[in-house]
Each structure stands twice: as structure tokens, then as C-alpha cells.
Amino acid sequence: MDFFNYRNNTLFAEDNAIAKLAEHYQTPLYIYSRATIERHWHAFNDAAGLHPHLVCYAVKANSNLAVLNVLARLGSGFDIVSKGELARVIEAGGDASKVVFSGVGKKVDEIAFALEKGIYCFNVESEPELARIQQVAQKLNKKAAISLRVNPDVDAGTHPYISTGLKENKFGVAIDDAITIYLKASTMSHIDIKGIDCHVGSQLTTITPFIDALDRILMMVDNLAEQGINLSHIDVGGGLGVTYQDEQPPMPSEYVAAIIERIGERKLTILFEPGRAIMANAGILVTEVEFIKTNQGRHFALVDAAMNDLIRPALYQAWQNIVPVTPNDTLESKTYDIVGPVCETGDFLGKDRLLAIQAGDLLAVRSSGAYGFTMSSNYNSRPRAAEVMVDGEQHYLIRQRETLAQLWQGESLLPDNK
Numbered sequence: 001m002d003f004f005n006y007r008n009n010t011l012f013a014e015d016n017a018i019a020k021l022a023e024h025y026q027t028p029l030y031i032y033s034r035a036t037i038e039r040h041w042h043a044f045n046d047a048a049g050l051h052p053h054l055v056c057y058a059v060k061a062n063s064n065l066a067v068l069n070v071l072a073r074l075g076s077g078f079d080i081v082s083k084g085e086l087a088r089v090i091e092a093g094g095d096a097s098k099v100v101f102s103g104v105g106k107k108v109d110e111i112a113f114a115l116e117k118g119i120y121c122f123n124v125e126s127e128p129e130l131a132r133i134q135q136v137a138q139k140l141n142k143k144a145a146i147s148l149r150v151n152p153d154v155d156a157g158t159h160p161y162i163s164t165g166l167k168e169n170k171f172g173v174a175i176d177d178a179i180t181i182y183l184k185a186s187t188m189s190h191i192d193i194k195g196i197d198c199h200v201g202s203q204l205t206t207i208t209p210f211i212d213a214l215d216r217i218l219m220m221v222d223n224l225a226e227q228g229i230n231l232s233h234i235d236v237g238g239g240l241g242v243t244y245q246d247e248q249p250p251m252p253s254e255y256v257a258a259i260i261e262r263i264g265e266r267k268l269t270i271l272f273e274p275g276r277a278i279m280a281n282a283g284i285l286v287t288e289v290e291f292i293k294t295n296q297g298r299h300f301a302l303v304d305a306a307m308n309d310l311i312r313p314a315l316y317q318a319w320q321n322i323v324p325v326t327p328n329d330t331l332e333s334k335t336y337d338i339v340g341p342v343c344e345t346g347d348f349l350g351k352d353r354l355l356a357i358q359a360g361d362l363l364a365v366r367s368s369g370a371y372g373f374t375m376s377s378n379y380n381s382r383p384r385a386a387e388v389m390v391d392g393e394q395h396y397l398i399r400q401r402e403t404l405a406q407l408w409q410g411e412s413l414l415p416d417n418k
């Protein structure tokens with residue numbers, strides 16, 4: 001059962017199900033749906049059909065072990081950006097040989113760890129990184145499989161903070177330098193060139209930037225073949241957007257079909273790195289209204305979730321739908337700012353929302369399954385929220401709410417007399 005099906009706008013599997021979970025586990029509380037996660041993953045995997053491909057879920061979107069485990073059981077690959085994410089994938093039962101390692105600043109120990117675990121490929125983002133991977137691989141007497149992340153200089157048309165494929169961004173190597181770097185890589189003793197990679201940004205709601213980038217990358221694939229470098233895969237990155245408000249991004253099937261069509265007869269395995277498209281609308285953040293207050297005619301709902309729990313509204317002015325868990329028609333609707341208890345003016349979850357609510361009500365912040373918990377922090381010494389996975393008629397606590405003692409775990413007082 002899909003616990004919350006965004007497109008059909010049905011939020012609740014059963015009356016009071018969310019309220020019961022919130023009462024039991026306290027708020028703020030993240031709730032995910034296994035069925036929705038699986039449906040979204042299949043949307044990519046099934047669309048690619050018989051074309052050789054691997055869906056490498058972007059772990060940064062949501063790295064809870066249970067989430068990774070659900071995907072690992074489907075046979076998913078994973079896109080990681082740190083040693084920590086790789087450790088999580090392995091701990092969750094994921095297959096290291098289906099892991100691609102992205103990121104601009106891989107450290108020596110991270111590269112060594114990935115080589116020891118036998119990942120599928122490093123997505124190399126610079127020439128110094130390539131040299132470092134060669135060095136580490138040589139030392140470990142291993143061959144490192146690589147692809148080069150090429151920056152296609154395409155405007156993703158998304159928020160500047162999550163746009164990654166423009167010349168001025170720190171990601172990847174400039175398309176004009178790529179051939180030279182591939183030729184260098186081809187002479188390196190412990191480097192095995194496997195593919196090419198690009199990722200132009202996140203929350204893309206049209207297909208055009210993907211295709212523009214792909215066309216440039218495919219031109220590079222053909223140029224490389226002429227130089228005797230034959231690639232076996234193309235990694236198209238992630239970035240497919242979701243519906244938060246009224247966006248109408250392409251469906252995964254449409255997106256995947258467009259990519260396959262463009263690749264044509266070329267013998268290339270396709271790697272996809274979706275994060276948000278799998279997780280965003282598979283999760284909600286439930287929060288309780290502590291107080292209603294009015295300042296100078298402006299209405300505020302003070303809730304018990306804050307920017308430390310969900311930073312997207314504060315960081316990107318992101319809009320996420322906020323709905324009462326149990327609608328109450330007897331209350332008067334007013335326009336509220338939904339704000340948390342953190343001491344920052346930027347601490348809001350939503351502004352100008354017309355809601356009929358009162359203190360004690362539960363609100364669901366929708367589309368919070370991606371970049372919600374993973375971007376949370378302990379700012380203001382707030383313990384991080386619990387996470388629950390709904391699985392059919394069952395639910396499982398997949399992360400306990402942090403205790404106060406966990407807030408200072410690893411810290412110590414200064415010794416006496418120093």
C-alpha cells in the first residue's frame with residue numbers, strides 16, 4: 001500500500017494512522033513509505049527495461065539504513081559521495097560492486113576504502129583527483145575503474161545552490177579539457193577507463209537541460225572512440241525533479257525513454273543517479289503546533305520542528321506543502337507563517353499558508369523524504385528526530401529520536417588545573 005500517494009493527493013493509509021504514530025513516537029517525526037520508495041525505484045528501473053542499465057540511488061537524499069536496505073533488496077546500485085555513505089550502503093546490505101563514488105574532494109583514505117570494498121567506479125571530478133586515485137591504487141596494487149565527470153556548461157534552470165553543470169560551478173572537468181584528461185588517464189598504470197559522467201543539477205522540471213547535456217556528452221563519447229578510447233557506460237547523473245507544489249516534471253518513464261532514444265545504437269550501459277525522485281514524496285515530517293501567536297496582525301504557528309530538522313525552506317526558500325494531519329472544519333482559516341523554535345529569523349517551514357489550525361494540532365510537511373533528515377543538524381542542541389518506515393499494515397522505528405546524552409557524545413570537559 002502506498003502510504004502517501006502525492007499525485008492522487010491521498011495522504012493517509014488509514015484514518016488517524018499518522019496521528020497514532022506521532023503520539024507513539026513523539027514529534028517531530030519523519031515517516032517514510034516502503035511501497036512508495038519501491039514504486040519510485042521501479043519507475044526508473046522498469047522504464048530502462050532491457051537496455052543495459054543500473055539505477056544508482058543517490059544516498060545523500062536519504063541514507064537511513066532501512067531505506068538503503070529496501071533499495072538493496074531490489075538490487076539497486078548506489079551513488080555515494082563519502083566513505084561514510086559507502087559504509088552505510090555496506091551496512092545496509094548493499095552491493096559495493098554496484099556503487100559509484102561521486103564528489104569533488106575525495107580524500108586518500110576514502111579512495112583506499114572504496115578500492116578495498118571493490119566499488120564499481122569513481123566519478124572523477126578533476127585532474128589532481130585522477131592522479132591521487134592512480135597513486136592510491138598503485139599502492140594497494142589494485143586497478144581503479146573511473147569515469148570522468150564532465151561539466152557540459154548547461155543551465156539546469158533550477159535554484160542556483162543546486163545547479164551544478166555550469167562553467168562557474170566547482171563540479172567536474174570542463175568539457176574542453178576532457179579529451180586531454182582521458183588521454184592522460186589512458187596512460188596510467190592503475191586506472192581503468194570505464195565511462196563518462198555528468199550531472200547538471202537537482203530538481204529539474206523539464207527534459208531540455210538533460211538532453212542538451214546528454215548531446216554534448218555523447219559527442220564526447222564519439223570523439224573518444226575515434227581516439228581509440230571506448231567507453232562502456234554513460235552515467236547521466238540524477239536531478240529529475242518532483243512535484244512540491246504545482247511543478248509538472250517529466251515522469252521517470254518519459255525521462256528514461258528520452259535518454260535511451262538519444263543514446264541510439266551506441267553500446268553503452270546507462271547509469272542513473274536519482275535521489276529526490278525516489279525519496280522526496282515517499283516521506284513526510286510530522287510536527288505539532290505548540291502555540292498560535294499573533295504579532296502586529298501576523299499569525300504564527302509555532303511548531304516543534306525547525307530548520308535543524310528540515311533546512312530546505314530556510315536554505316533554498318523551498319516550498320513544501322503543509323497540511324493538517326486531521327483537518328478540522330470547525331476552525332476559522334487564517335494565513336499563518338509556520339515557524340520553529342530555533343533562534344533564527346530564517347527558521348520557518350512555510351510562509352503565508354492558509355490553514356484552519358489550533359495549538360495541539362499535528363501538521364504534515366509533505367515531500368520531506370529527500371534532503372530532510374540527511375540535512376538535519378543539532379543546532380540549538382536539538383536532538384534529531386526519529387524516523388519510522390511504514391510497510392503495508394506494519395510500521396518500524398528505523399531511527400530512534402536522539403537522547404540528550406547523545407548530544408554530547410564524544411565531547412569531554414577540560415582536565416582539571418590546565
Ligand SMILES: Cc1ncc(COP(=O)(O)O)c(C=O)c1O
Binds near residue numbers: 202240
Ligand atoms: C553527482 C550527483 N548525483 C546525483 C544527485 C542526486 O540528485 P537528485 O536528488 O536531484 O536526483 C546529486 C545531487 O544533486 C549529485 O550531485
Ligand SMILES: N[C@@H](CCCC[NH3+])C(=O)O
Binds near residue numbers: 162202316
Ligand atoms: N539538498 C538539495 C539538493 C542538492 C543535491 C545535491 N547535489 C535539496 O534539498 O534540494
